[in-house]
Amino acid sequence: MSRPQLVWLKRDLRMRDHAPLCAAAERGPILVAYVYEPDQLDAPTHDASHLNFIRESLAELERQLVARGARLTLLRGLLPDAFERLHARVGFEAIWSHEETGHARSYARDERVKTWCRGRGIAWHEIPQHGVVRRLGSRDGWAARWTRTMRRPLLPEPERLEDALGAPDVEHVGLLGPADLGLTPSGRTEVQRGGETQAQETLDSFLAGRSVSYRTDMSSPLSAWNGCSRLSPHLAYGTISIREVAQRSAARREELKEMRARGEDLPATWLSSLASFEKRLRWHCHFIQKLEDEPALEFRNMARACDGLREDEWSEERFEAWKQGRTGYPMVDACMRALEATGWINFRMRAMLVSFASYHLWLHWPRVAEHLARLFLDFEAGIHFSQVQMQSGTTGINAVRIYSPVKQVIDQDPRGEFIRRWVPELAPVPVAYLPEPYKMPLDEAARLGCRIGRDYPRPIVENTKAMREARERLSALRRGGEARQESRAVYEKHGSRRRPPPRRRARS
Ligand SMILES: Cc1cc2nc3c(=O)[nH]c(=O)nc-3n(C[C@H](O)[C@H](O)[C@H](O)COP(=O)(O)OP(=O)(O)OC[C@H]3O[C@@H](n4cnc5c(N)ncnc54)[C@H](O)[C@@H]3O)c2cc1C
Numbered sequence: 279m280s281r282p283q284l285v286w287l288k289r290d291l292r293m294r295d296h297a298p299l300c301a302a303a304e305r306g307p308i309l310v311a312y313v314y315e316p317d318q319l320d321a322p323t324h325d326a327s328h329l330n331f332i333r334e335s336l337a338e339l340e341r342q343l344v345a346r347g348a349r350l351t352l353l354r355g356l357l358p359d360a361f362e363r364l365h366a367r368v369g370f371e372a373i374w375s376h377e378e379t380g381h382a383r384s385y386a387r388d389e390r391v392k393t394w395c396r397g398r399g400i401a402w403h404e405i406p407q408h409g410v411v412r413r414l415g416s417r418d419g420w421a422a423r424w425t426r427t428m429r430r431p432l433l434p435e436p437e438r439l440e441d442a443l444g445a446p447d448v449e450h451v452g453l454l455g456p457a458d459l460g461l462t463p464s465g466r467t468e469v470q471r472g473g474e475t476q477a478q479e480t481l482d483s484f485l486a487g488r489s490v491s492y493r494t495d496m497s498s499p500l501s502a503w504n505g506c507s508r509l510s511p512h513l514a515y516g517t518i519s520i521r522e523v524a525q526r527s528a529a530r531r532e533e534l535k536e537m538r539a540r541g542e543d544l545p546a547t548w549l550s551s552l553a554s555f556e557k558r559l560r561w562h563c564h565f566i567q568k569l570e571d572e573p574a575l576e577f578r579n580m581a582r583a584c585d586g587l588r589e590d591e592w593s594e595e596r597f598e599a600w601k602q603g604r605t606g607y608p609m610v611d612a613c614m615r616a617l618e619a620t621g622w623i624n625f626r627m628r629a630m631l632v633s634f635a636s637y638h639l640w641l642h643w644p645r646v647a648e649h650l651a652r653l654f655l656d657f658e659a660g661i662h663f664s665q666v667q668m669q670s671g672t673t674g675i676n677a678v679r680i681y682s683p684v685k686q687v688i689d690q691d692p693r694g695e696f697i698r699r700w701v702p703e704l705a706p707v708p709v710a711y712l713p714e715p716y717k718m719p720l721d722e723a724a725r726l727g728c729r730i731g732r733d734y735p736r737p738i739v740e741n742t743k744a745m746r747e748a749r750e751r752l753s754a755l756r757r758g759g760e761a762r763q764e765s766r767a768v769y770e771k772h773g774s775r776r777r778p779p780p781r782r783r784a785r786s
Contacts, residue, residue, distance in 0.1 A: 280306030281371035282442035284364070287312040290376045290407055290516035291335035292474045293342050295432045297405040298374035307442035309368060310343055311351040312336055313360050314454055319461065321383050323651035323659070326456035327464035327621055331655060333453050334472035335517050340453075342474070348439035354451045357387050358394035363449055365398065368442055372400060376407035376516070379570040381659045382577070408520050409563035410570050410660070417773060420567070424560055428524040468620045470511050470655060477512035481523060484509070485530045485552075492551035498690040499613065502624035507555060510622070510656030513562065524559050527552050566660030568772045576663050577644065581674025581768055583761035587751070588642040596639040599738050600631075601649055603701070606730075606737035607683040608712055609691065610634050612700035619700075621655030626690070628654075629669045630681040636670035637680045637748035638739050643670040671752050674765040675773060678752050680745050687713040703733045714741075 283302035287310065290296060302308045318324070340350040353360045364370070373395065378384060395402040406412070409424035456463045470476070484507040495505020512518045531552045538544050569575050579585055599605050603614035613627045623631075628650070635646045647666040651657040664673075671678045691697055694712040698705045704715060706726040711718045716730045716737055723729050730736055755761055 282307045282309055282368050284308070284361075284370040284373045285310045286373050286375040287336075287339075288375055288378050288516075289380075289514065291332065291339055291472070292477070292517050292519065293339065293435045294474065295519040295522050296435075297407070297433055298376055298403070300433050300436060301403065301405070302372075302374040303436045303439055305372075307440040308348060309351060309364070309370060309442045310348055311353055311364065313357060314352070314354040314451065314459060315357055315360075315387065316354075316459075317356060318383055318387065319459055321381060322648045323381060323657055323662075325464065325652040325657075326461040327466050327469055327655055328657065329454075329456050329459065329461060330464055330469070331472035331511055331515060333455055334476075335474070335515055337453055338473040338475060342435075343439065346436065346439045348441045349443060351443065351447045351449075352451050352453065353447075353449050354454070355449075358391050360449070361391065361394065364447065365400070367447065367449075370400070370442070373402045375402070375404055377404045377410070377412060379410055379566050379660050382573065384659075385573060407516065408566060409560070410566045412570065414567065414571060417567075417771070420564075421560065421774070424563055428521050428559075430521065432519070432522055432525065466619060466621055470508065470622065472511070472515065472517060474517050477509070477518035480508055480512060481518060481526060485526060489530075489548065489551050489555060490545050491547045493547060493554045496624060497626050498696075499616065499624050499627050500691065500696050502626075506624060508622070510658075514656045514658045520559055520562060524556060527556050527559070531556075562658075562661060564774050565664040566658065568664040569660035571771060575667065576659065579672040580664075580667050580772070581672055581761065581764055583674060583755065583758065583764050584672040587672070587755065588636070588640055591640050592642060593639070596738060597635075597641055597645065599735070600635050600639060600641070600646075604735050605634070605639075605683075606716065606735040607634070607741070608697045608701055608704055608715060609683045609686045612691075612697045615700040616696070617650075617653045621653065626681075626686075628665070629679070630683060630686055632666050632669035633679065633681040634683055638683075638741070638744040640748070643667060643672065646670070673768065673772075674756075674761060675769045678749065678756075680748060682741060682745060684713045684741055701734070703728060 283305050285299050285302045285308055290298075293299070299310070319329070336350065336352070343350050351364070353364065378388065392402060406427075409427045411420070411423065414420070488504055489507070492505055495501035509518065509523060513520055513523070531549060534544060534548055534552070572580070600610070600614070603611035603618070605611055610631065613623050613631055617623045631650070632643070632646060635641045636643060643666050647663060650666070651662055654662070667673050668676045669679070687694070687697065692709070694709045697712055704712065706728055707715050707718065715728070715734060718730065728734060
């Protein structure tokens with residue numbers, strides 16, 4: 279008789295296109311387990327809202343497993359101890375899971391599990407779930423490899439599963455929420471919900487119509503709310519596979535092309551919007567690959583020439599003002615408060631928040647990254663740390679982009695709708711003053727009942743001066759020979775390219 283196989287669920291909470299589940303089910307009876315791990319739940323990047331999303335996703339998965347004859351075993355404890363206890367009861371032969379590129383704590387946990395498996399003679403099969411490549415030798419040709427991976431056929435859901443337990447495990451703790459695990463409950467008001475059905479519906483509605491003007495909608499926090507796919511938490515917790523998203527988008531593009539060929543009147547932006555969306559799916563893996571190749575990016579500057587740039591100038595007061603959405607810059611404050619309430623904001627506004635913290639407030643990025651990680655429902659370590667470093671100018675390879683929070687109001691919220699919604703104390707302020715409310719004449723401010731310095735903060739720093747000084751400091755650093763030399767090495771390791779960099783091509 280074949281021995282039980284353990285399917286260890288991590289950030290892959292789905293039935294469709296689930297390679298470890300399919301491979302384990304082919305070999306014999308299965309145990310499907312998810313473990314609530316205190317050391318992971320306690321990570322500084324973790325938030326109760328993440329746990330709520332996981333709980334909703336697990337609840338749906340449990341129903342789907344039961345309908346197919348299996349069950350979901352929910353364990354609580356450190357790993358590998360929880361596996362040791364499970365193994366004592368059901369001597370499973372192998373563990374099946376997806377590869378994970380997570381933060382240092384999850385990496386350390388995986389190392390412990392690996393050692394335990396070796397000691398017990400248990401095989402641990404890890405299968406890639408994205409286009410991220412373990413032990414990648416070189417970035418050359420990475421994009422073409424990604425495309426091939428995305429084109430592989432999707433795996434069907436197993437129809438019947440053979441349950442290895444027969445009865446609920448004694449250690450089964452059931453679905454847990456923040457209160458059960460001693461986490462401060464989430465105060466979010468408009469948060470996305472977890473589960474495979476939600477993921478499928480989100481993709482369906484995006485491809486059916488929301489994507490029409492994705493390319494232009496993505497910039498403003500107002501239009502991005504519906505105009506972006508909103509798949510990020512689903513990709514982060516694996517309630518849908520990125521391969522399925524990529525394939526369905528490509529299929530929809532083909533369908534639209536055929537409709538156009540038949541003479542149907544389609545908005546001109548649609549096809550290019552979907553192409554742009556698919557490019558971003560590749561970025562998802564491109565950024566995670568950076569952390570996979572260099573896990574230290576979570577803690578230290580990608581370009582070591584930037585060491586010492588900001589570390590010694592930390593200001594708790596500035597950090598608190600930024601966190602609380604009280605910087606005196608309406609767009610920064612509105613985005614921070616929106617994020618707090620909803621767990622999501624569009625790319626440009628994420629970039630602006632980090633740019634403001636880094637350049638205007640001159641805050642070193644790690645605590646900035648941690649705070650945002652807790653706020654983002656879609657926290658994905660590889661994308662997050664790489665993007666935060668990129669927006670704070672510490673990668674050494676990307677152009678320095680300093681966002682003016684004043685210009686962003688004019689460009690992205692010209693009627694002030696977003697700001698008025700999230701910073702209600704500015705509701706009576708005329709549109710002309712919303713980019714810089716402190717420029718309002720005192721008598722007008724008094725008449726409107728919004729005095730700057732009393733009802734809404736004065737600007738924490740002067741915008742143009744802060745941007746100029748930051749640019750000068752960064753340029754001085756980048757001009758140095760050491761920084762230039764290092765940036766070539768960073769590009770070689772992490773740069774996005776289809777072909778080898780020019781210098782190496784010339785040599786070969
Ligand atoms: C400072 C900063 C931190 C970020 N942290 C995260 C994070 O923790 N998790 C996360 O998923 N995204 C992160 N992003 C990238 C991006 O902002 C989000 O992926 C996007 O806003 C999510 O919304 P969406 O699913 O509607 O995106 P869409 O625009 O619909 O894109 C579809 C998918 O493509 C991927 N994607 C899109 N843009 C990017 C990008 N610039 N880089 C990498 N992948 C991208 C995501 O997986 C996204 O879900 C960060 C960006 C910045 C500037």
